[in-house]
Amino acid sequence: MSMNYKVINTKSFGDENGKLISFEKGVNCPFEVKRAFYIYDTKGETARGCHANKNSEFLLIAISGSCKIKINDGKNEEIVELSNPYTALYLDKMLWKTMYDFSHNAILLVLASTNYDEHEYIRDYDVYLKERNSII
Ligand code: TYD
Numbered sequence: 001m002s003m004n005y006k007v008i009n010t011k012s013f014g015d016e017n018g019k020l021i022s023f024e025k026g027v028n029c030p031f032e033v034k035r036a037f038y039i040y041d042t043k044g045e046t047a048r049g050c051h052a053n054k055n056s057e058f059l060l061i062a063i064s065g066s067c068k069i070k071i072n073d074g075k076n077e078e079i080v081e082l083s084n085p086y087t088a089l090y091l092d093k094m095l096w097k098t099m100y101d102f103s104h105n106a107i108l109l110v111l112a113s114t115n116y117d118e119h120e121y122i123r124d125y126d127v128y129l130k131e132r133n134s135i136i
Contacts, residue, residue, distance in 0.1 A: 003073045004092035005080070008059075012086050021086055023059060023111060030090060031057045031113035038063070038109045042102035052096045052128045054120040057113040060089040060099075065106030072096040074132035082108070096128055 010028045012019045023029040039048060049069075060069060066083035073095055080089050081101075091097060099108065114120070122128045 003071060003076055003078060003095070005071050005078075005095060006090040007080060008088040008090055010086050010088060019085075023061075023088065028088070029059055029111065031059075033059075033111045033113070034115050035112040036109065037112070038107055039099070039102075040107045042067075042106060044102065044104070046102055047098055047100040049097045049099045050123070052094055052122045052132075053114075054122065054131075055093055055114055055117070056120060057093055058089075058091045059111040060091065061085060061087070061109045061111075063107050063109045065103035066101075067099055067103065067106050067108055068101040070098040070100070072098075074129050094132060096125065 008028055010021060010023070012021045014020060023033070025032050042048070060082060062082035063085045066081060068079055068081045069089055069091075071078050071080065071091065082089060102108070122131065
């Protein structure tokens with residue numbers, strides 16, 4: 001089984017003055033970043049996402065705190081926990097994802113390969129399954 005996601009552990013540059021992490025296309029980010037957003041101020045029971053994107057690839061980084069991401073490709077489901085700033089989760093297009101179990105201080109940074117376009121979102125799981133099965 002191979003779902004199209006990848007956990008990327010990247011290098012941090014640092015010393016006693018602090019640390020720095022960079023994501024760069026072709027180095028530790030597989031796509032050109034067109035957009036960045038972050039999710040914060042979540043409540044413990046919050047579940048976000050619950051959708052698939054037809055065109056967007058993403059890199060998710062818990063730059064503060066932690067959260068879990070449930071990834072589903074219509075056949076298999078896996079859960080990845082992000083709990084440090086040097087681990088990124090790459091998600092290909094057309095994966096159904098749910099973010100949940102946010103710690104109280106969580107900030108989830110998301111880098112995206114596209115500009116925002118509501119039309120590329122699939123928010124109905126049955127519709128997702130139909131589209132997914134038609135491309136596999
Ligand atoms: P939503 O997709 O529901 O967030 P999540 O994936 O975390 O569940 O988006 C929440 C709102 O923010 C919605 O009104 C659309 C808006 N939004 C933008 O305007 N630009 C963006 O890049 C994103 C991701 C969302």
